[in-house]
Amino acid sequence: xxxxxxxxxxxxxxxxxxxxxxxxxxxxxxxxxxxxxxxxxxxxxxxxxxxxxxxxxxxxxxxxxxxxxxxxxxxxxxxxxxxxxxxxxxxxxxxxxxxxxxxxxxxxxxxxxxxxxxxx
Amino acid sequence: xxxxxxxxxxxxxxxxxxxxxxxxxxxxxxxxxxxxxxxxxxxxxxxxxxxxxxxxxxxxxxxxxxxxxxxxxxxxxxxxxxxxxxxxxxxxxxxxxxxxxxxxxxxxxxxxxxxxxxxxxxxxxxxxxxxxxxxxxxxxxxxxxxxxxxxxxxxxxxxxxxxxxxxxxxxxxxxxxxxxxxxxxxxxxxxxxxxxxxxxxxxxxxxxxxxxxxxxxxxxxxxxxxxxxxxxxxxxxxxxxxxxxxxxxxxxxxxxxxxxxxxxxxxxxxxxxxxxxxxxxxxxxxxxxxxxxxxxxxxxxxxxxxxxxxxxxxxxxxxxxxxxxxxxxxxxxxxxxxxxxxxxxxxxxxxxxxxxxxxxxxxxxxxxxxxxxxxxxxx
Numbered sequence: 001x002x003x004x005x006x007x008x009x010x011x012x013x014x015x016x017x018x019x020x021x022x023x024x025x026x027x028x029x030x031x032x033x034x035x036x037x038x039x040x041x042x043x044x045x046x047x048x049x050x051x052x053x054x055x056x057x058x059x060x061x062x063x064x065x066x067x068x069x070x071x072x073x074x075x076x077x078x079x080x081x082x083x084x085x086x087x088x089x090x091x092x093x094x095x096x097x098x099x100x101x102x103x104x105x106x107x108x109x110x111x112x113x114x115x116x117x118x119x120x
Numbered sequence: 121x122x123x124x125x126x127x128x129x130x131x132x133x134x135x136x137x138x139x140x141x142x143x144x145x146x147x148x149x150x151x152x153x154x155x156x157x158x159x160x161x162x163x164x165x166x167x168x169x170x171x172x173x174x175x176x177x178x179x180x181x182x183x184x185x186x187x188x189x190x191x192x193x194x195x196x197x198x199x200x201x202x203x204x205x206x207x208x209x210x211x212x213x214x215x216x217x218x219x220x221x222x223x224x225x226x227x228x229x230x231x232x233x234x235x236x237x238x239x240x241x242x243x244x245x246x247x248x249x250x251x252x253x254x255x256x257x258x259x260x261x262x263x264x265x266x267x268x269x270x271x272x273x274x275x276x277x278x279x280x281x282x283x284x285x286x287x288x289x290x291x292x293x294x295x296x297x298x299x300x301x302x303x304x305x306x307x308x309x310x311x312x313x314x315x316x317x318x319x320x321x322x323x324x325x326x327x328x329x330x331x332x333x334x335x336x337x338x339x340x341x342x343x344x345x346x347x348x349x350x351x352x353x354x355x356x357x358x359x360x361x362x363x364x365x366x367x368x369x370x371x372x373x374x375x376x377x378x379x380x381x382x383x384x385x386x387x388x389x390x391x392x393x394x395x396x397x398x399x400x401x402x403x404x405x406x407x408x409x410x411x412x413x414x415x416x417x418x419x420x421x422x423x424x425x426x427x428x429x430x431x432x433x434x435x436x437x438x439x440x441x442x443x444x445x446x447x448x449x450x451x452x453x454x455x456x457x458x459x460x461x462x463x464x465x466x467x468x469x470x471x472x473x474x475x476x477x478x479x480x481x482x483x484x485x486x487x488x489x490x491x492x493x494x495x496x497x498x499x
């Protein structure tokens with residue numbers, strides 16, 4: 001099940017764990033990424049917390065935690081090669097896996113059609 | 121954010137849109153921040169071939185001496201800048217600064233001797249204030265005119281000379297900071313061999329009616345790519361060049377800003393025309409005694425960019441303040457983060473380790489010589 005936030009994160013939810021990344025739209029807006037900072041495995045975050053940072057040549061941007069949960073895995077590949085976020089944002093360039101505090105909390109997020117309408 | 125509808129347009133605005141530029145507000149203008157290729161590729165293309173920049177938002181100003189003698193205009197202008205204008209030969213250009221009574225910098229600019237008049241290029245955000253400053257400061261001795269009828273483009277990079285030469289003009293004999301008139305595509309242009317990227321290149325002033333035509337002809341050349349403000353900023357940062365409003369402003373003096381090279385001997389203590397510019401007491405004293413802080417280059421040890429506004433400390437716990445970053449980002453040609461900032465003089469020596477506070481962490485940075493890249497000016 002693919003879900004989206006208004007802050008341009010995507011979530012692929014599987015058995016109470018969400019794989020989270022930023023959308024193609026967001027990656028395009030940010031431009032060429034040169035640095036990614038990810039959270040530590042085991043850290044817990046609330047919905048809306050700044051959980052990661054991405055930096056383009058020009059500017060730094062926050063990535064927000066889409067739901068309450070605990071980080072159970074991070075994607076070192078995008079730390080080693082931030083350009084992956086530009087080339088495959090909704091595939092190989094996922095950011096982290098989040099064990100949801102409430103498995104049903106994702107229901108309130110946008111589905112793909114609603115997100116596509118949001119970004120036009 | 122400035123309302124987009126109130127923003128001014130340069131003569132190349134429609135061309136930018138047709139090229140797919142992403143437009144942003146900048147100094148009262150709607151300007152291209154990047155095109156399709158993005159900042160990284162635009163930056164690297166400029167260092168490898170040639171980039172075309174629209175800098176028409178900058179102010180072009182003519183100063184004509186009422187006496188007809190260029191020396192009179194030069195001497196009048198020397199009352200406002202700590203720079204040797206009288207000694208500037210015809211057909212030559214020089215970097216300069218408007219200073220205030222406290223020794224701070226009101227703007228940085230280029231001054232060219234065009235034979236019968238002085239030709240200035242000033243920053244967009246400052247141009248109205250500069251014009252008034254000139255009118256007040258020069259009094260009746262000169263006629264000061266803003267050249268609103270001209271566009272300005274910059275062609276920068278190692279292929280710039282060959283591109284201009286192939287298309288129209290034999291400019292190979294021009295040296296760095298030469299200024300000449302030349303016909304491009306049958307349009308009378310003013311060309312200077314200068315720019316703000318650290319590369320060899322040219323700035324070209326064009327009558328507005330022909331600006332799109334000339335720019336398009338340049339863009340048709342396979343070596344030329346349009347470059348936005350994003351790459352302009354990373355290019356000038358790698359070149360160690362100050363951005364007015366970030367790295368220099370009314371609170372920074374030329375000595376603090378490490379711009380002593382812009383003040384020639386004739387204007388320093390003991391020189392033929394020492395002083396006589398606003399803030400001379402403080403600025404000349406700093407030549408002798410040094411300033412309490414200094415602009416330096418900064419190389420973050422890691423991959424995380426360190427941006428303007430970030431605080432610098434002498435210790436990894438962040439207890440001993442050492443200075444502030446004024447410009448910072450990622451340097452695509454250096455393939456690493458680069459920054460500039462002001463540090464207390466005690467920490468200004470190249471090789472000094474400092475710590476930058478980024479998102480609650482104290483990241484190690486090393487004070488480093490500027491520029492970060494090899495300049496390729498044709499001196």
